[in-house]
Amino acid sequence: MEVINLEGTEDTPKIILDRNNGIFEISGRSLPEDSAEFYQPILDWLDEYSKSPNQETEFIFKLEYFNTASSKLILDILSKLETIEGTKIAWYFHEDDEDMEEAGTEFSELVEVPFEFKTY
Amino acid sequence: MKYIYELHKTMVTRNLILVYEGEFTQEITKSVLAMAERNMDAIGEDSSVKRKVFNVMVECLQNIVKHSDEAEDNNYANRNAAVFMIGKQEDKYIITSGNPVSNDKVAILQGKLEYINSLDKEGLKDYYKDIIKNNKGLSPKGGAGLGFVDMARKSGQKLQFDFEPINDNISFFSLKTIIKRSTGKEDNE
Numbered sequence: 001m002e003v004i005n006l007e008g009t010e011d012t013p014k015i016i017l018d019r020n021n022g023i024f025e026i027s028g029r030s031l032p033e034d035s036a037e038f039y040q041p042i043l044d045w046l047d048e049y050s051k052s053p054n055q056e057t058e059f060i061f062k063l064e065y066f067n068t069a070s071s072k073l074i075l076d077i078l079s080k081l082e083t084i085e086g087t088k089i090a091w092y093f094h095e096d097d098e099d100m101e102e103a104g105t106e107f108s109e110l111v112e113v114p115f116e117f118k119t120y
Numbered sequence: 121m122k123y124i125y126e127l128h129k130t131m132v133t134r135n136l137i138l139v140y141e142g143e144f145t146q147e148i149t150k151s152v153l154a155m156a157e158r159n160m161d162a163i164g165e166d167s168s169v170k171r172k173v174f175n176v177m178v179e180c181l182q183n184i185v186k187h188s189d190e191a192e193d194n195n196y197a198n199r200n201a202a203v204f205m206i207g208k209q210e211d212k213y214i215i216t217s218g219n220p221v222s223n224d225k226v227a228i229l230q231g232k233l234e235y236i237n238s239l240d241k242e243g244l245k246d247y248y249k250d251i252i253k254n255n256k257g258l259s260p261k262g263g264a265g266l267g268f269v270d271m272a273r274k275s276g277q278k279l280q281f282d283f284e285p286i287n288d289n290i291s292f293f294s295l296k297t298i299i300k301r302s303t304g305k306e307d308n309e
Contacts, residue, residue, distance in 0.1 A: 011146070065171065068264045071252060099171065110252070
């Protein structure tokens with residue numbers, strides 16, 4: 001499977017999806033002009049990956065900020081991950097960022113995937 | 121030339137640290153955000169306040185990019201004419217926007233904002249989760265329908281708004297969000 005490796009910009013996150021090395025990570029800022037368009041390749045990649053996933057998938061969210069349109073797409077990503085056996089989410093938040101911690105808690109209540117909360 | 125002085129006086133007395141009028145695009149949004157961030161960094165603003173201001177600014181600016189309507193009024197403007205301002209006071213930031221909206225949207229917007237203002241912290245959280253869970257995809261304009269709710273949640277204050285009729289077709293929609301400074305914690309509610 002191809003590797004997705006997007007450099008982060010001031011309004012889009014850094015994304016690495018690399019099944020061979022077991023790296024699945026979205027980090028940085030997400031406030032693209034068109035969230036649906038931006039995240040479509042990620043959702044497509046996950047569809048493909050879900051056909052024969054690794055035994056374990058640790059998906060890292062290390063977001064500094066995301067807008068509301070991105071939050072909808074993050075939920076779409078989590079809903080795809082929900083269908084993949086052996087998935088767990090590592091939700092990182094800056095230690096004084098209560099809003100990001102709460103956002104993670106809320107997502108964890110919306111999908112049936114184990115979440116682990118970590119500070120950075 | 122007096123208008124220059126008048127405008128400046130208004131900016132000074134209202135403590136406006138940033139005012140932008142004109143067309144709103146994603147590129148402009150990024151520039152305005154960068155300016156506000158630099159301003160807050162320069163005074164060593166508390167990171168939690170900074171994040172909340174940034175958050176509310178993004179939703180506010182992207183709302184304008186997505187939803188502002190053309191003015192079409194010969195006494196006012198015949199283009200996309202919106203305004204965005206940040207005021208900084210001792211105890212709070214005031215984030216304000218104004219843009220024309222067609223009159224047929226006024227009742228819907230007003231209803232939504234009044235509903236949001238009727239909710240408490242838990243109510244807002246439930247409403248947010250309800251929308252994100254049940255709305256299928258984004259709107260044709262790419263919105264999640266969550267912007268105002270998110271602004272209200274991050275602010276912890278009621279959203280202030282007003283609709284000023286421009287003519288039979290359009291009104292000027294003003295929105296004001298307050299972010300309290302210097303606390304950073306949730307003891308300010």
